[in-house]
Amino acid sequence: MQRERGMALGLALLVIVLVGVLVVGALFSGTQEQRLADNSRRLEASFGVAEAGSVEQLRTWTPATRNSKGFYPSDSGTVNATTTPGGTGFYSGTVYKMNGNIYLVSITGSDKNSAAASGAGGGARQQLGLLTKILPITFTAKGALITGGSAKIQQNVTINGNDQAPAGWSGCPPPDSAVPGVHADSGETIVVNSPARILGNPSVVTDNLVQDSTFTKFGPYTDSSLAAMAAVTLPAGSYGPQPAVTSGSCDHRVLTNWGDGLNPAGPCGAYFPLVHVTGDLKINTGSGVQGQGILVVDGKFEVRGPFSYFGIVIASNGTKFSGNNQGDPKFLGTILSGSKSSITTKSDTLLGTTNAQVGYSSCAILKAMQGAAITTPLRSRGWSQLFTLPQP
Amino acid sequence: MPVLGRRGFTLVELMVSLVLFGIVSTAIYKILVSNQRVYQAQTQRIGLQQNIRAAVAIFDGEFRELDAREGDIQAMAPNFLTVRAMRQLGFICNPPVLGAGVNGLTMTLRSTPFYGFRRFASGDSLLVFYEGDQMSRADDGWHLAKIVATPTNQPCPDATAGQQLTVNLAPFPGPPGQVNQAGAITTGSPVRGFEVVTYGVYQDSDSSWYIALVNASGTKPMIGPIIGSNGLTFTYYDTTGAVTGVAANVAHIGITVRAQTAQQVWSGGAGGAMIAKVDSFTTQVTLRNNPRF
Numbered sequence: 001m002q003r004e005r006g007m008a009l010g011l012a013l014l015v016i017v018l019v020g021v022l023v024v025g026a027l028f029s030g031t032q033e034q035r036l037a038d039n040s041r042r043l044e045a046s047f048g049v050a051e052a053g054s055v056e057q058l059r060t061w062t063p064a065t066r067n068s069k070g071f072y073p074s075d076s077g078t079v080n081a082t083t084t085p086g087g088t089g090f091y092s093g094t095v096y097k098m099n100g101n102i103y104l105v106s107i108t109g110s111d112k113n114s115a116a117a118s119g120a121g122g123g124a125r126q127q128l129g130l131l132t133k134i135l136p137i138t139f140t141a142k143g144a145l146i147t148g149g150s151a152k153i154q155q156n157v158t159i160n161g162n163d164q165a166p167a168g169w170s171g172c173p174p175p176d177s178a179v180p181g182v183h184a185d186s187g188e189t190i191v192v193n194s195p196a197r198i199l200g201n202p203s204v205v206t207d208n209l210v211q212d213s214t215f216t217k218f219g220p221y222t223d224s225s226l227a228a229m230a231a232v233t234l235p236a237g238s239y240g241p242q243p244a245v246t247s248g249s250c251d252h253r254v255l256t257n258w259g260d261g262l263n264p265a266g267p268c269g270a271y272f273p274l275v276h277v278t279g280d281l282k283i284n285t286g287s288g289v290q291g292q293g294i295l296v297v298d299g300k301f302e303v304r305g306p307f308s309y310f311g312i313v314i315a316s317n318g319t320k321f322s323g324n325n326q327g328d329p330k331f332l333g334t335i336l337s338g339s340k341s342s343i344t345t346k347s348d349t350l351l352g353t354t355n356a357q358v359g360y361s362s363c364a365i366l367k368a369m370q371g372a373a374i375t376t377p378l379r380s381r382g383w384s385q386l387f388t389l390p391q392p
Numbered sequence: 393m394p395v396l397g398r399r400g401f402t403l404v405e406l407m408v409s410l411v412l413f414g415i416v417s418t419a420i421y422k423i424l425v426s427n428q429r430v431y432q433a434q435t436q437r438i439g440l441q442q443n444i445r446a447a448v449a450i451f452d453g454e455f456r457e458l459d460a461r462e463g464d465i466q467a468m469a470p471n472f473l474t475v476r477a478m479r480q481l482g483f484i485c486n487p488p489v490l491g492a493g494v495n496g497l498t499m500t501l502r503s504t505p506f507y508g509f510r511r512f513a514s515g516d517s518l519l520v521f522y523e524g525d526q527m528s529r530a531d532d533g534w535h536l537a538k539i540v541a542t543p544t545n546q547p548c549p550d551a552t553a554g555q556q557l558t559v560n561l562a563p564f565p566g567p568p569g570q571v572n573q574a575g576a577i578t579t580g581s582p583v584r585g586f587e588v589v590t591y592g593v594y595q596d597s598d599s600s601w602y603i604a605l606v607n608a609s610g611t612k613p614m615i616g617p618i619i620g621s622n623g624l625t626f627t628y629y630d631t632t633g634a635v636t637g638v639a640a641n642v643a644h645i646g647i648t649v650r651a652q653t654a655q656q657v658w659s660g661g662a663g664g665a666m667i668a669k670v671d672s673f674t675t676q677v678t679l680r681n682n683p684r685f
Contacts, residue, residue, distance in 0.1 A: 381459050
C-alpha cells in the first residue's frame with residue numbers, strides 16, 4: 001500500500017470545525033434575539049388575553065349569580081379557565097365583591113403557547129383588574145307611589161314618602177330626604193278618603209315629571225332591558241312567593257323564591273331577584289308570602305291580603321292592592337304604576353282596605369339595585385394592572 | 393541509508409506549501425475577524441432592540457393607567473412627561489370617619505387583596521374612592537390623601553389581617569360633588585397608591601443620552617443610550633385623534649424611542665467604519681382610566 005502523506009484531511013477537519021463554530025455563533029445570536037422577541041410577543045399577547053377576559057366578565061355578567069355573593073372575604077366568585085374567543089390564549093381569575101356596589105374583577109391571562117407550556121422559555125402571564133360598580137336604576141320622579149293614572153286611597157291605608165329602612169336590615173345608606181307619598185302625572189285625580197293617610201314632602205304632587213318614559217326608561221335601563229336581565233321569568237298568573245331553602249342554602253332554582261326581606265339574616269336574606277311576569281300578576285296571599293328585589297309586571301298587579309315586598313315594583317297597567325281578614329299588603333321601596341301605551345289611561349292605582357302600607361325606602365331600593373343591576377367599570381380609574389406583592 | 397537517499401521536501405514544495413498555508417490562514421483569520429464583528433454587531437443590535445422593547449413595555453404599563461382628565465398628567469412636553477404613576481391597589485375594611493376634620497384620619501386596609509411592589513409607607517400619596525350617594529354614580533370619584541404616619545398592623549372589623557393608615561385628606565369640597573359628609577367613603581372602597589414620576593431624556597456624565605426616571609429618590613438612567621436629546625418623543629392626542637397641548641384632554645400618547653447601540657460596531661464593507669447602529673420604535677397608548685361620562 002502506498003504510504004499516504006499530507007495535511008488535507010487535517011486542514012479539512014480544521015475548516016469544518018471553524019465553520020461549525022461560526023455557524024453555532026451565528027445561530028446563538030439569532031436564537032437569543034428570537035427568544036427575546038418571542039418573550040415580548042408573548043407578554044403582549046398575554047396582556048390582550050387578560051384584557052379580553054376581564055371585559056368578557058362584564059359582558060356576560062349575570063346579576064343572579066354574581067350579585068348574590070357575599071362580601072369579601074366571606075365569599076368570592078371564580079372565573080374558570082376559559083379560552084379567548086379568538087383562541088389566542090386562556091384566562092382565569094376571581095371576582096371579589098368588596099361591598100354592595102363595588103366589585104374587583106381580577107383576571108390572569110396567558111398566551112396560547114405559555115398556557116400550554118410549549119416552546120422555549122418560561123410562560124408569560126399578565127394580571128389585570130377591573131374595578132366595577134353597579135349601574136343604578138334611576139327614576140325621573142320620586143315617590144312612594146308613582147302613578148301615571150288616577151289614584152284612589154281609602155280606609156286605613158298609609159302611603160308614606162318619608163324614608164324608612166325595613167326592620168332588621170343593615171348596611172343601609174343615610175336616610176334620604178322625604179319624597180312625595182304619591183307622585184302622579186299632572187291633571188290626574190288623587191282621591192283620599194279618611195282615615196287613609198298620605199305622608200311625605202309633599203304628601204301628594206302632580207306634575208309633568210311623570211311621563212310615559214317614567215315607566216319605560218330608568219336611566220341606563222329600559223323596561224325591556226330589565227325584563228331581559230330577569231333572574232326569574234313567569235307567565236301571567238297567580239303566585240304565592242316564599243323563600244325556599246334547600247340544605248340550608250337559598251334555592252335560586254325555585255321560581256317562586258323571591259328572597260326573604262322579613263328575615264334578612266336568613267339564607268335568602270341576600271337574594272334580591274329581578275322577577276319578570278309577562279302579563280297580569282295576582283298574588284296568592286297568605287302568611288309568609290313575600291318578596292324582595294325588582295318586580296316587573298307586564299300588566300296589572302293585584303294583591304288582596306297579606307303580602308310583603310321590599311324593593312322596586314314596576315307595573316305597566318296599574319296596581320290594585322287591598323287587605324282581607326288575614327292581613328294587608330305592605331310595600332317598602334317604590335312602586336311605579338303606569339301604562340305602556342298612554343299615561344292618560346285611567347287605572348285604579350290603589351284601592352286599600354284596613355292597614356295596607358306603601359312606604360318609600362331608599363334602603364330597599366338600593367338593595368334591590370345591588371341585587372339585580374349589572375356592573376360597569378368605575379367612572380374613572382377603574383382599570384388596573386395588578387402586581388402581586390413580592391414575598392418577604 | 394545514504395543521505396542522498398533520504399526522502400524530503402524540496403525548497404519549491406516548501407515555498408508552495410508555506411504560501412498556501414499563508415493564504416488559508418489569512419482567509420480563516422479574515423473570516424474569524426469578520427465573524428467576530430458580525431457577532432458583536434448582532435449582540436449590540438439585540439441589546440439595542442431589547443432596550444427599545446423595554447422602554448415601550450415600561451411606558452405602556454405606566455401610561456395605560458392614567459386618568460388625564462383628573463390630573464394624572466402633571467406636566468408634558470415632547471421630550472418629557474410627568475405623571476402620577478399608580479403603584480398600589482388596596483381596599484378599605486374600616487373607612488375614615490368623615491364629616492369633621494380631614495387631618496389625622498385613620499382607616500384600615502385589607503391585607504388581601506392587595507397589589508403593588510410594596511405595602512404602604514409614611515409619605516405615600518393616595519387616591520381614595522369617594523362613593524358619596526350610593527344611588528348615583530354622578531358623584532363618584534377619587535379623593536387625594538397622604539399617609540402621615542408609619543402604618544401599623546391592625547385587624548379589620550371582620551378579624552382578617554389589615555394595615556391601618558393615618559392620613560390627611562385633601563380639603564373639601566374636592567372634585568365636583570365631593571363633600572365632607574359621614575359615610576361618603578365606604579367599607580370596600582378601593583385605594584390607589586401613586587408616586588409622581590417624570591420620564592424624559594437625560595445626559596449622563598459620560599455624555600451619552602438616556603431615558604431617565606425622575607422621582608423623589610432622584611434621577612435614574614433607565615433606558616439607553618438613545619441617539620441624543622431627540623431620542624425620546626411623546627405626542628399627545630385627544631379623543632378625536634388630534635394633537636393636543638392640554639393635559640386634561642389627552643386620550644392617547646404616542647411614544648417614539650430612537651436608541652443606539654451601547655458600543656460602536658463595524659458598519660460593514662471594505663471601507664467600513666466603527667459606528668453606533670440606530671433603531672427606533674413608535675407606538676401609541678390609550679389611557680384606560682379617563683372618566684367615562
